[in-house]
Amino acid sequence: MSQPGIPVSGGAASGLQAQNGAAPTSGSPYTNGPVQNPLMSSQVPASQGYNSQRPASHHLPAKTALNPISGQSNYGGFQTVSPLSNYQGPGQTLNRPPMASNTITPSLHGGPFSRMPPPALQNSTATPMPSGSFHPGVNLPPPPLNWQYNSPPAGSQINHSPAGSTQPAGSGNTNLTTNHQYISSGDPSLQNSYIKSGSAPSLVNPPLPPTFQPGAPLGPPPTGGPPPARAPTPQKSSHHAMPQPSFSSAANQEGGTSNTNNGSMMVHNSYDEIEGGGFLATPQFPNKNSKMGRSVGYAYPSLPPGYQNTTLASTTGMPPPSLNYPSGPPTFTQTPLGANHLTASMSGLSLHPEGLRVINLLQERNMLPSTPLQPPVPNLHEDIQKLNCSPELFRCTLTGIPQTQALLNKAKLPLGLLLHPFKDLVQLPVVTSSTIVRCRSCRTYINPFVSFLDQRRWKCNLCYRVNDVPEEFMYNPLTRVYGEPHRRPEVQNATIEFMAPSEYMLRPPQPPVYLFVFDVSHNAIETGYLNLVCQSLLDNLDLLPGNTRTKIGFITFDSTIHFYSLQEGLSQPQMLIVSDIDDVFIPMPENLLVNLNESKELVQDLLKTLPQMFGKTLETQSALGPALQAAFKLMSPTGGRMSVFQTQLPTLGVGALKPREEPNHRSSAKEIHLTPSTDFYKKLALDCSGQQVAVDLFLLSGQYSDLASLGCISRYSAGSVCYYPSYHHQHNPVQVRKLQKELQRYLTRKIGFEAVMRIRCTKGLSIHTFHGNFFVRSTDLLSLPNVNPDAGYAVQMSVEENLTDTQLVSFQSALLYTSSKGERRIRVHTLCLPVVSTLNEIFLGADVQAIAGLLANMAVDRSVTASLSDARDALVNAVVDSLSAYRSSVLSNQHPGLIVPFSLRLFPLFVLALLKQKSFQTGTNARLDERIFAMCQVKNQPLIYLMLTTHPSLYRVDNLSDEGALNVNDRTIPQPPILQLSVEKLSRDGAFLMDAGFVMILWVGKNCGQNFLSQVLGVQNYASIALTMTDLPELNTPESARTIAFISWLREQRPFFPILYVIRDESPMKATFLQYMVEDRTESALSYYEFLLHIQQQVNK
């Protein structure tokens, strides 16, 4: 399998290549294939630029079609693509995201790739790549072997620091217009729209709410009114000057939301404007003022009064408070957030007295809890904590945020967030309201952690600006009570979704568009995957998320590219072949992506025919790059999801790759090819991102396919990579079952289109590095052409300004997306954490899983920018540095052994597990593509799955009982204790299940009880357990029911389908099983105890 010099043709005999190279003599490569298929016959004359006949020698190269005028007029561009392209016409580029507006050309002829400056280059100054991105030629100085958590590496993003931006801090608002990347919420047009959409009557003299009771003390003076530095007029007029796009009419045609674009505001030219900027984008506060704004918090009573005076003086444009707030006691009972509602001291942790323990790991080696490890609970007053965001969605590595960067540096722990923002949720409050209440300054969405100064004003918990409560917000639709803004769902739920009004749209919401791109080379057909995928699509066609606007299309490719016309009214699909892969054009683009409802029968026809069409192909070449280019062109007008199935190394045209894996080098941590060999896939991915196209790659290959290069197509377009090594329909039944299950999920799971995500945090904190699959479009706006419920993200942060004036900080992620039903929605999560001032508190609040997860992400970057051995060293040093800091700065007296705070008791174990994880392991086991895939997973998986694949769960399952079992939908799910990962925990008379996330291994001991063998495995004796048993029989016994219930329940918890192997000592999978025994020694890695000794040695140095 892994011999040197893998033939580029994949599994086929190498002789086939020569044969195909001399195509004319070999006749049609499809002699027995598609030629006889009626589907092949096209009614379109060949003079129109493509050839519907099969013989290769008759293929018209695309270029010949481009030169004649007739060809031009037929296929000259997108103007006839589809009704959806209405809003794509000339003069409407303002509707497009910046990349698109800069790059789109009306005609695709001549190849936009050669003409367009690649977006990467355009954006290279304003939008640095995510750090550690897989682009080749990264030219960073060799990093130190530990992490400087405080200094963002080159290429990282700063979101709060004016100094770090291209926008001078004091330059005022007007300059913003010169850099449209940063025009954001600072744009008065947005402010206008904000006020307008609020439909609030005059703020000067609002009507008294019915429940309002006079006689209350005056509210505090308003602060932070409209920023004085604002100069709205020039910008406004510049917007007036912009050509009016057909947005409104298009919106009306779509039957969507009513047109609010009356020409006086809001011609958005980027998503950045729509979602609203962070602090960087709204520098309307001079630095001095923002400091004041931050200090006037009435929820923070300990502040120096002098600030309040200054603030009053600096407040302009606000009516006197008495006008706004006639005297009256507020009925207002919001739980004030502030110092008095933090638990008075760290004794708050007395809820978890264990948390205060220090542990000598050399003495207490078994620290692994027998139930799944729970994230630490932030040390907040319970009234606040009960409103907090679920840790499943939003976690921070430190649940106590250090007051200063100096303090954070001392702790030597990474500060960052781990997010699972689009997770499937059982309960999600959805708000439909014409007013989405956001901070006028930093655009934060109102959330449970803002403070209400009184009924009419709320103070932003991120930038401290005081905002007015819009009139509409005074009414609570849930309680039907007026005057309780703090009881609105927006203020009661840390996770919430808003239906977005039209000002959150750059164009009418796109329809769901699904394009499938299939490798149909000889190698691909050999694997038999096409049968399964087509059948799965047939089965799930009606379950594809969408509505009457859903569009679908298909492209197949080998050495040529094949399109399928599915135009309504055709009696059968038509295949159209383009053989000029150097300059791919799209024949009859309007018929290739079709409305699924209208053309359903043709689609079904095609899916039934496709697997047989190439049955006897001899074509071994793979023109993946040109096929992707064609697919991109086809999808550009709308955006959507491209699902690419590839089974080998691409060999033809742009993006062709060469084998790079050298098995002899696998063992060394150096000289392995983790970086892409070409930037073609990344560039194309950025083009896709600009046109709202995400590419999901399904790689089904038994041979090296250079995933390091191919994976970029998904990484930068916000797609995902799925890998089925050695997929074969007969030889590898477990992969077949896995693909089938995962396709079912993939095709039917929720999907968000044309999405952007922004993460904001309280002023003083700064986000500087992002991890995950996306493109950072401007400063801190993640471009996600698709968002799926199974993707995770991580960010690193630093403390830019001291947080000494505040007790609480908040983090908010806002994900703006188009649902498959065509609704524009915003999903918002807000996390609130306390600020701490001592090292001890930082350590007490450390979230070891989140820390390990963030370190894993950082280590992937380090592996790519430096080397694998650097990354491994840095992981070890992360443990050594933090435990040294703890020892020298927190422990008052010197203990013997390796002392750790309770919160970090699993830190050395998890880091050791990372070192043994496929991404970072040494030894000859890891094939290069498998390692790269593991790295992709680190970057793209939500934290819980990353931890499970890194540190699997081991259970004894031959004695499952109902004691402590869960009851889920009338099923009894046993809950056996989790065991340490060591063979010491095994016993020959038992059976043990290793749950490693993507794979489960059930090891049966030699002396396992007869009861388990017969009642669960259905075998007579140990020897009759098949060596390749991959499923449990469903037997009519309680033991079988319990075991199957447990395994099914584990599987149901995750979006992918773990393969189950049942093994005995002689099984080939035994080695894999033992490899997951993280605590044991292997030929190339230390045991846990040896690792602890090593750490202790380093710490005590």
Ligand SMILES: [Zn+2]
């Ligand atoms: Zn704010």
